[in-house]
Amino acid sequence: MTRHKVLPAAHYAEYLVLDKVLDAQHPRSALVGKQAHDEMLFIIIHQVYELWMKQILHELGSVEQAFADGELDEREIAVVVHRLGRVEKILRLFVEQIDVLETMTPVDFLEFRNYLVPASGFQSFQFRKIETLLGLRPPHRIAYGGKDYKEPFSEAQREELAQMERQPSVFDHVAAWLERMPFLNIEDFHFLEHFRRAVAESVEKDREAIQQTAFLDAEEKALRLRMLEQKATYYEAVLNPQRHTQLHQEGRIRLSYRALLAALMIYLYRDEPVLQQPYDLLNRLMNIDETLVLWRFRHAQMVLRMLGYKMGTGGSSGYDYLMDTVHRHSIFKDLMTVHTFLVPRSALPPLPETLRKALDFHFAVK
Numbered sequence: 001m002t003r004h005k006v007l008p009a010a011h012y013a014e015y016l017v018l019d020k021v022l023d024a025q026h027p028r029s030a031l032v033g034k035q036a037h038d039e040m041l042f043i044i045i046h047q048v049y050e051l052w053m054k055q056i057l058h059e060l061g062s063v064e065q066a067f068a069d070g071e072l073d074e075r076e077i078a079v080v081v082h083r084l085g086r087v088e089k090i091l092r093l094f095v096e097q098i099d100v101l102e103t104m105t106p107v108d109f110l111e112f113r114n115y116l117v118p119a120s121g122f123q124s125f126q127f128r129k130i131e132t133l134l135g136l137r138p139p140h141r142i143a144y145g146g147k148d149y150k151e152p153f154s155e156a157q158r159e160e161l162a163q164m165e166r167q168p169s170v171f172d173h174v175a176a177w178l179e180r181m182p183f184l185n186i187e188d189f190h191f192l193e194h195f196r197r198a199v200a201e202s203v204e205k206d207r208e209a210i211q212q213t214a215f216l217d218a219e220e221k222a223l224r225l226r227m228l229e230q231k232a233t234y235y236e237a238v239l240n241p242q243r244h245t246q247l248h249q250e251g252r253i254r255l256s257y258r259a260l261l262a263a264l265m266i267y268l269y270r271d272e273p274v275l276q277q278p279y280d281l282l283n284r285l286m287n288i289d290e291t292l293v294l295w296r297f298r299h300a301q302m303v304l305r306m307l308g309y310k311m312g313t314g315g316s317s318g319y320d321y322l323m324d325t326v327h328r329h330s331i332f333k334d335l336m337t338v339h340t341f342l343v344p345r346s347a348l349p350p351l352p353e354t355l356r357k358a359l360d361f362h363f364a365v366k
């Protein structure tokens with residue numbers, strides 16, 4: 001029988017090391033004269049963010065590890081989905097906490113802002129780790145003033161980030177997992193051919209609807225038909241591998257052609273039992289990406305409100321730089337780009353029986 005070490009009785013304050021945590025707020029304004037009242041809020045809110053970032057890294061680290069350990073079975077996917085759900089909920093708090101910070105007015109902020117120079121969010125090592133672990137890589141980053149994003153950190157921290165960049169990110173793992181999805185071609189079922197027919201039918205239905213309606217005159221009909229032709233070319237990224245390669249080379253799509261098709265098939269046939277978990281996984285990643293984008297946007301608006309167009313203490317242009325990150329630092333945008341190619345599910349043929357069986361759960365009846 002294994003003997004467990006007997007621990008001393010736990011005490012709330014000791015267990016949480018509250019003497020350290022609650023003694024970690026040192027307003028700088030107090031060092032040079034009168035303490036600015038709102039500096040306490042400013043410190044605590046940043047500390048709370050950093051603690052939540054620690055938890056996010058804990059969750060994402062385990063997700064990355066689960067993928068790195070090899071092929072995931074259904075049970076492991078369920079755990080990954082659950083943990084990503086927790087990350088999403090924490091990020092929602094990130095967005096909401098800005099409301100608390102915005103109870104500080106810009107003039108109250110100016111009372112102590114000068115004492116913070118050159119400290120800046122650019123020095124949040126944990127935030128950079130989260131971005132890197134999720135899949136943001138140097139070529140996708142916006143360089144501010146030609147500087148490397150690692151510059152504000154110690155040598156050991158820079159090396160840790162460089163090491164993370166060399167390892168597969170959550171994005172890379174998910175992309176590779178999508179590529180391994182086995183259902184694109186099974187026996188006489190070829191997803192791409194099904195999809196090609198569904199697109200042709202859906203475009204044809206739209207064309208007929210425009211031509212037959214009595215509510216548009218000839219000129220408007222011609223315009224709508226031209227728009228429909230353009231819409232049909234969107235689908236080229238899926239129907240034509242060369243078009244996908246071109247978009248991939250231009251950096252407009254990061255997922256490989258096969259991964260893109262797999263994501264599309266998961267979205268379209270997500271009700272099939274075996275595709276429900278994969279759908280939940282993709283959905284969670286989209287939620288995380290969307291919530292991070294929301295945080296970036298809320299943070300940028302808050303910065304505009306606090307500083308107007310002043311430069312940041314970290315040396316960036318401030319608001320304009322932050323707004324650029326809203327669009328450009330999204331990591332799982334491809335999973336949403338795939339939505340461009342969705343067709344009504346009613347336009348898709350039912351799956352052949354062999355594939356339906358392969359996608360179904362079978363409980364043995366005794």
Ligand code: HEM
Nearest residue numbers: 046049120121122124127303306312313314315316318325
């Ligand atoms: C009055 C409140 C705040 C102001 C005025 C402010 C201002 C700024 C500015 C101007 C930047 C651009 C970098 C620079 O040049 O310094 C920045 C970046 C950043 N801030 Fe804040 N910030 C505030 C609160 C917060 C809070 C509460 C957090 C929570 C962790 C935070 C996290 C960050 C991060 C992570 C970045 C880097 C963003 C990126 O490069 O994508 N900031 N902040």
